[in-house]
Amino acid sequence: MDMSVKFGPAGVPLSCKGRTIVEGMDDIIALGLETMEVQTVRMIQPQHFDQYWQAGVLANKTGFEMNIHGPYYSELLGNRVELGRSLAKIEATLQAARTINARHITLHTGHYGASGRGREANEHVANIFAGVVERLEAIWHDDDDEFPVFPWIKNGTPSKVGVETSGRQDLWGSLEEVLEVVNHVEGTVPVLNVAHIHARGHGSMRTSEDYGELFDNVRETIGTKEFYCHFSGVDHRSGNAQFYTQIKKSDLNFEPLAEFIVEDGGWLDITLISDSPLLEHDAMYMLQSIEKSRHKQIERKAREDRRRALSAQTGASLEELEAREAEQAALRTGGDHLEAEEDAPSDSASSVAQDEAKPALPEVEDTTEPTPTTNKASPKEDVFDFDDDDDDLF
Numbered sequence: 001m002d003m004s005v006k007f008g009p010a011g012v013p014l015s016c017k018g019r020t021i022v023e024g025m026d027d028i029i030a031l032g033l034e035t036m037e038v039q040t041v042r043m044i045q046p047q048h049f050d051q052y053w054q055a056g057v058l059a060n061k062t063g064f065e066m067n068i069h070g071p072y073y074s075e076l077l078g079n080r081v082e083l084g085r086s087l088a089k090i091e092a093t094l095q096a097a098r099t100i101n102a103r104h105i106t107l108h109t110g111h112y113g114a115s116g117r118g119r120e121a122n123e124h125v126a127n128i129f130a131g132v133v134e135r136l137e138a139i140w141h142d143d144d145d146e147f148p149v150f151p152w153i154k155n156g157t158p159s160k161v162g163v164e165t166s167g168r169q170d171l172w173g174s175l176e177e178v179l180e181v182v183n184h185v186e187g188t189v190p191v192l193n194v195a196h197i198h199a200r201g202h203g204s205m206r207t208s209e210d211y212g213e214l215f216d217n218v219r220e221t222i223g224t225k226e227f228y229c230h231f232s233g234v235d236h237r238s239g240n241a242q243f244y245t246q247i248k249k250s251d252l253n254f255e256p257l258a259e260f261i262v263e264d265g266g267w268l269d270i271t272l273i274s275d276s277p278l279l280e281h282d283a284m285y286m287l288q289s290i291e292k293s294r295h296k297q298i299e300r301k302a303r304e305d306r307r308r309a310l311s312a313q314t315g316a317s318l319e320e321l322e323a324r325e326a327e328q329a330a331l332r333t334g335g336d337h338l339e340a341e342e343d344a345p346s347d348s349a350s351s352v353a354q355d356e357a358k359p360a361l362p363e364v365e366d367t368t369e370p371t372p373t374t375n376k377a378s379p380k381e382d383v384f385d386f387d388d389d390d391d392d393l394f
Helices: 021-030 046-062 080-100 119-140 175-184 194-200 208-222 255-264 280-314 318-343 349-357
Strands: 004-009 035-038 065-069 102-107 160-164 188-193 226-231 233-237 240-245 269-274
Touching: 004 280, 021 035, 021 046, 035 102, 035 269, 046 065, 046 080, 065 080, 065 269, 080 102, 080 119, 102 119, 102 188, 102 226, 119 160, 119 175, 160 175, 160 226, 175 188, 175 208, 188 194, 188 208, 194 226, 194 233, 194 240, 208 255, 255 280, 269 280, 280 318
Parallel strands: 004 035, 004 269, 035 065, 065 102, 102 160, 160 188, 188 226, 226 269
Antiparallel strands: 233 240
16 A cells, blocks of 8 residues: 555644654654644744754654644735735744745635635635745745755755635635635645534535545645645534544544545545644544554455355355354344343342442532633744734634
8 A cells, every 4th residue: 555644743742841843853753653743833033943953954864744834823815914914924934944844834814805705815815825935935945045054955845835724614715715726826735624624514524435525626626646634623613613622522533534544545645733632642543543444444354355265165145144244243242232131230229229328428519610622732832923912713
């Protein structure tokens, strides 16, 4: 199988004692993961430059895939002031992307502008991203660069500018809009945020067939086998994402995607970034789900091979052998159920007696405050600095 799947967290792992990017990379590699997305969303400060180029050198030596997330709050379809502020933040992201040898840069577009949805908005977004790609090329191949010794800058190719799908109806970035822009702007790629697609589609990503349609749609529209995706659980209402959750607490399950990747995704080159509040824990959960799906596939193929061999020996059809296996499995399940009933008390009197025997516990007033749900479960070191706050828009 030619399939390539990489997993990693959106930021420095929660379990990492240090908070620098390099320490985070070390921990991610130790967990058996292969990538990360650096959450650098403000202006780079000189005192943090060392950790950026050190991360780039480590990534280049180990083959570790680095990615970077641009400003969470952008208004590329806003007025001139909003656009200028957003592009200034993106400029800082482009500089950092080159230094850390990022493969992908994830960027948001923001709210629909005065023109609303449609061709005019899409053309405006396409023109802006064409300018971003042009600027990245200029940064990457700067002849006056003071540090030409970095091999990925001298000999490598610039990062791919990722246009992320949005998770709210009032934000530009439906799957169709993203694919239309990426199809017209060379150097850009779609960032498929599955939680956003699921929320915007009112809970649309439920089966392996849903994922088959998604990836086939992208492949047929822009002709790619490489995919950059974000995944997490999500709380959503009325076609709008509210906040990220851990995967197991959401109606967006990872198992159908794992099943699609293993069964039908042999052609994929896919990077999956965990946006979950559990970060690396859910990245590991996704990795384990892929392994489980692989084991199920191996077991199913072994059963099919065994049936064919028995069919050749006995003359029975494959359908008959499969029905016989199902009957035997049902008998085994029924036997286990009967044994469990025999071991249990025959009437409810014993359980009532046990309840009466237990001492009554005094009622205690619950004084604990509920823990607020947030997108990111751990504060990260600020390596950017802007006066205005970056709200996490979906």
